[in-house]
Amino acid sequence: MNRAAEPYLKVSQAVNGFAASRVLHVAIELDLFTSLTEDGKTAAQLSRLLGVHPGAIELLLNALTSMGLLRKEAERFFATPVSHTYLSRAGPKYLGHWIRHEARGWERWSRLLEAIRTGRPVQPAEQIYQTPAELEEFIRGLHELALARGDARWLARTISLVRCRTLLDLGGGAGTYSSLFCRANPQLEATVVDLPETLKVTRKILREFDLSGRVRMLEADYRRDSIQGGPYDVALLSNILHAEAEPTNRQILTHIFEVLNPGGTLIIKDHVMSADHTEPANGALFALEMLLSTRGRTYSFGEISAWLAAAGFQDVTELPMESPSNVSLVAATRPGKRALVVLPRPAAKVEVARPAEPRAESPQADPGGPDSSAPPPVRGRGPRTTPQRKRPPAPRHKSTTAKQAPARPSRSRGASSRPNSTSSKTRRSSNSR
Numbered sequence: 405m406n407r408a409a410e411p412y413l414k415v416s417q418a419v420n421g422f423a424a425s426r427v428l429h430v431a432i433e434l435d436l437f438t439s440l441t442e443d444g445k446t447a448a449q450l451s452r453l454l455g456v457h458p459g460a461i462e463l464l465l466n467a468l469t470s471m472g473l474l475r476k477e478a479e480r481f482f483a484t485p486v487s488h489t490y491l492s493r494a495g496p497k498y499l500g501h502w503i504r505h506e507a508r509g510w511e512r513w514s515r516l517l518e519a520i521r522t523g524r525p526v527q528p529a530e531q532i533y534q535t536p537a538e539l540e541e542f543i544r545g546l547h548e549l550a551l552a553r554g555d556a557r558w559l560a561r562t563i564s565l566v567r568c569r570t571l572l573d574l575g576g577g578a579g580t581y582s583s584l585f586c587r588a589n590p591q592l593e594a595t596v597v598d599l600p601e602t603l604k605v606t607r608k609i610l611r612e613f614d615l616s617g618r619v620r621m622l623e624a625d626y627r628r629d630s631i632q633g634g635p636y637d638v639a640l641l642s643n644i645l646h647a648e649a650e651p652t653n654r655q656i657l658t659h660i661f662e663v664l665n666p667g668g669t670l671i672i673k674d675h676v677m678s679a680d681h682t683e684p685a686n687g688a689l690f691a692l693e694m695l696l697s698t699r700g701r702t703y704s705f706g707e708i709s710a711w712l713a714a715a716g717f718q719d720v721t722e723l724p725m726e727s728p729s730n731v732s733l734v735a736a737t738r739p740g741k742r743a744l745v746v747l748p749r750p751a752a753k754v755e756v757a758r759p760a761e762p763r764a765e766s767p768q769a770d771p772g773g774p775d776s777s778a779p780p781p782v783r784g785r786g787p788r789t790t791p792q793r794k795r796p797p798a799p800r801h802k803s804t805t806a807k808q809a810p811a812r813p814s815r816s817r818g819a820s821s822r823p824n825s826t827s828s829k830t831r832r833s834s835n836s837r
Contacts, residue, residue, distance in 0.1 A: 427467050428491075429507035432500050436464075437473075437483055437491040444480035490552060497552035502545030508532070512696045525697050529647070532697060536601065543605040547578035555673070558726045559733075560584040563671065564746035565592055568637035573597065574626055574660065575644045579606045582640070583613040594619045595633055597626060626659070627652055634663035637744045642673040643731070645708065646690065649699040657715040666740025669747075670712070675702040676722060676732040686730045705734065712736040723747065 431437065434454050439445070445453070447462035454461065465481045468474040473491065475482045489495045491503075515526040533539040550556040559581060565571070569591060573582040576596035586592050596606060596619060603621045610619055622632060627648070639660045645653050660670055675687035681704060682688055691701040709720040717736035724732055737743055 424471060426510070427464065427471070428473070429503065429510070431464065431468060431473075432491065432503045433507065435493070435500075436468075437487045438493045440474075440481060440483045440487075440492070442482075444477070444482035446479045447481070450481070497548070499545075499548050499552050501541045501547075502549045505538075505542045505545040508538070509693070509696075513693075516692065516696065519692075519695050523695075525695065525699070527697050529697050536604075539601055540605045543578050543602060544609070547580050547609055550578070550580045553729055555725065555729050555731070556580045556584045558729070559671075559673070560588040562726075562748045565589045565638060567744045567746070568592055570634070570636045570638075571595065572631065572634065572636040572639040572660070572663065574631065574639060574641050574656070576640070576642070577602060577606065578609045579613075579619055579621075580609070581642055582619050583610060585640075586618045587613075592618070595622050595636070596620070597622045597624050597631065599623070599625060626656055631659050631663045635665045635668070636663055637665050637668050639664060639668070639670045640673070641670065645672065645674050645700070646694055646702050647698045647700040650707075650711075653703075654711050654714065657711050657717070661715045661717060661738055664738040665744065666738055667742045667744045668738050668740070669743065669745035670717065670736050670738075671745070672708065672734040672736075673725075673731055674708075674734070675730070676708065676734060677702050677704040679704050679706055684730060705732075708734050709736075721747065 434456070436450070436454065439450060439453055447465055448458050450456075450465070451458035451461045465474060466476070468487075469476045469481065473484060473487045475484050483492060487495075489497050490499045492498065493500065512527050519526050533542060565585060566589060568589065571582060571585055571592055571594040573579065573594055573596045576582055576598055579594075579596045582594035582596050586594055596603070598606065598621070600623045603623060606621055613619075624632065626644070641656070641660065644656065648656070657670070664670065675684070675690055677683065677687050677691075681691070681702070687702040694700045694702070705722050712720050712734075716738065718739055720734065720736045722732055722734050735745070735747055737745075
């Protein structure tokens with residue numbers, strides 16, 4: 405490649421990137437990939453099958469071929485392994501519901517300038533899903549995304565909950581994560597908390613997992629209602645923080661702290677930004693998507709860890725998720741005799757944050773009981789009370805364990821100086837990307 409042309413190409417790709425997205429949106433809306441059998445079809449055949457113009461559909465098919473999503477031989481078009489896997493209803497990792505949900509954001513993105521000028525959402529979250537069918541498509545899309553990208557299976561395989569008996573999945577949406585955690589841990593029972601209309605869809609999905617006896621559903625709005633049930637050994641907050649403003653997020657974390665057992669762990673899954681909020685790139689773009697429909701944005705590790713410390717948590721740790729996931733985990737523990745969740749070795753990042761005033765623990769039995777054979781926790785031991793000092797820039801994640809060689813330099817992630825103090829009046833129906 406002509407290296408002198410690279411700057412132009414970078415700009416050109418950004419300018420024209422929407423075109424490829426729209427081509428895929430339309431192909432999914434037509435269910436084009438499902439229509440292609442192993443023998444393939446001509447443009448004329450597909451035009452009759454889909455009820456579209458023959459010349460126009462051929463242009464669309466050619467474009468999809470150029471994108472690597474179809475294969476063309478003579479006049480016939482065939483699905484590729486990628487399109488069969490992810491874009492055909494017959495594929496094992498179908499993403500059609502998620503892509504259709506994303507396509508509905510097309511009009512919102514066209515109003516980005518309006519949102520930049522006003523600083524307000526152009527379409528509040530409660531207006532996004534006009535019908536129960538649209539809400540179900542969104543919830544099923546989240547389920548598809550978690551399975552196709554591998555996030556849910558990675559969490560269930562990587563994080564050990566063998567010491568845990570109860571899981572809180574706050575804003576748990578489709579219940580995908582709860583279901584797979586229960587499959588991996590036969591002793592575990594999960595509670596998915598979400599809005600009533602969302603849980604109607606959750607029940608359908610849980611029947612597909614055949615785990616209705618071990619995953620129960622609790623109707624509540626985490627922005628207004630206290631958390632019922634518990635105490636819980638572990639809590640999952642998957643893709644919730646980015647949809648809310650800072651005051652709401654602080655309140656949510658405090659409520660979770662109050663219903664966790666001593667030694668219990670909160671696992672946050674979300675876009676976790678660098679201190680300057682420019683990395684990773686997908687998180688910076690996603691913050692704009694939140695501007696279009698919520699009062700939230702993507703937050704840095706420093707911001708999140710400060711909220712956790714203020715709520716009473718300790719040992720705040722960031723863990724990178726396995727590719728192709730584009731989000732991270734932040735884990736934190738309620739002080740107690742014994743950590744109930746075993747995080748993978750090595751842990752990636754330990755935040756040394758100033759905790760809030762100590763909370764008095766009510767007398768409570770250790771839910772796990774003594775177990776001298778269990779592996780030790782992998783995070784630091786005891787509360788950290790010294791603010792983290794800035795260190796020279798280096799790769800995003802740092803490998804640490806309870807005992808280890810001197811740490812390599814890592815990018816400091818202090819709390820942001822740009823808190824979002826605007827009270828959020830909207831929320832997404834459940835956890836999203």
